Amino acid sequence: MKLATYNVNGVNGRLSVLLRWLEEAKPDIVCLQELKAPQDKFPLKAINDAGYNAIWHGQKQWNGVAILSKEEIKEIGKTLPGDDKDLQSRYMEVLWKDKLVIACLYLPNGNPAPGPKFDYKLEWFKRLHQRAKVLLTFNVPVALVGDFNVMPTELDVYKPERWVDDALFRPEVRNAFKKLVNQGWTDAIRELYPNEIIYTFWDYFRNAYGRNAGLRIDHFLLNPVLKPKLLSGGVDKKVRGWEKTSDHAPVWIEIAM
DNA sequence: ATGACTGGTGTGACCAGA
Numbered sequence: 546m547k548l549a550t551y552n553v554n555g556v557n558g559r560l561s562v563l564l565r566w567l568e569e570a571k572p573d574i575v576c577l578q579e580l581k582a583p584q585d586k587f588p589l590k591a592i593n594d595a596g597y598n599a600i601w602h603g604q605k606q607w608n609g610v611a612i613l614s615k616e617e618i619k620e621i622g623k624t625l626p627g628d629d630k631d632l633q634s635r636y637m638e639v640l641w642k643d644k645l646v647i648a649c650l651y652l653p654n655g656n657p658a659p660g661p662k663f664d665y666k667l668e669w670f671k672r673l674h675q676r677a678k679v680l681l682t683f684n685v686p687v688a689l690v691g692d693f694n695v696m697p698t699e700l701d702v703y704k705p706e707r708w709v710d711d712a713l714f715r716p717e718v719r720n721a722f723k724k725l726v727n728q729g730w731t732d733a734i735r736e737l738y739p740n741e742i743i744y745t746f747w748d749y750f751r752n753a754y755g756r757n758a759g760l761r762i763d764h765f766l767l768n769p770v771l772k773p774k775l776l777s778g779g780v781d782k783k784v785r786g787w788e789k790t791s792d793h794a795p796v797w798i799e800i801a802m
Numbered sequence: 803a804t805g806a807c808t809g810g811t812g813t814g815a816c817c818a819g820a
Contacts, residue, residue, distance in 0.1 A: 554808075554809070554819080555808085555809050555810075557809090557810095558808085558809055558810080559809090579809095579819085581809060581810060582810090605810090605811090606809095606810060606811070606817085606818090607810085607817090607818065607819090654818080654819060654820060655820095656818095656819085656820065694819095694820070708820095711820075712820080713820060746820070748806095748807080748819095748820070749806085749807035749808055749819095750805075750806045750807055751805085751806060751807090752806095760820075762820080789808095791808095792807085792808075792819080792820080
């Protein structure tokens with residue numbers, strides 16, 4: 546089974562790229578982030594015609610997450626528990642074929658730091674820690690999937706020294722990611738490639754993709770039940786080179802189930 | 803050090819992204 550994540554940066558503006566990639570990569574499940582579309586503007590017909598069911602949580606203008614699946618998915622929830630006043634669409638959970646729990650998340654960017662946006666990011670992280678701890682009590686495979694907006698280590702940044710004060714790389718954020726992983730999660734791509742430089746995002750500015758000036762911020766965290774089922778994974782880097790593309794590339798893993 | 807792109811909104815330059 547192939548599970549993928551893709552920050553599309555606008556699901557409608559990106560529809561032709563998304564459909565082309567779905568056709569080529571044939572993932573079984575896809576977690577999408579940054580739909581940038583309200584709930585009623587999700588392109589459901591085109592997604593259905595491509596052979597996928599979908600559950601999504603839209604929002605006007607910004608954010609928005611979705612999970613696409615060739616097979617049956619059931620909604621568990623569409624919000625990250627812990628703050629009823631948080632109305633940003635950044636989180637959802639589904640159950641796939643009654644045997645795999647998938648959380649699709651879009652962690653806040655947090656810039657500029659310090660400031661209220663950075664505080665929101667750290668608060669969101671705390672709530673994710675709490676929810677992840679609950680998910681670890683489930684005796685079934687669980688995956689936390691999406692755009693974490695965190696480069697976990699220096700290996701995940703083209704020039705670490707330029708990012709030390711950035712909300713995606715500040716010590717508080719790297720520590721929050723490490724604390725989450727230390728609950729008992731496995732960073733699947735890093736598990737498969739312990740020492741390789743792997744990026745999932747390249748800025749639109751400064752020919753970042755051409756220079757391979759990238760970041761690794763899209764991740765799969767696997768619980769201990771799912772970890773032994775991990776077979777392979779990678780980044781569909783070429784998609785970042787397509788016309789009208791997102792600034793992220795799709796990332797995927799193969800799981801034995 | 804700075805700015806450069808891009809999508810969405812809405813029809814002006816903004817906001818936000820990372």
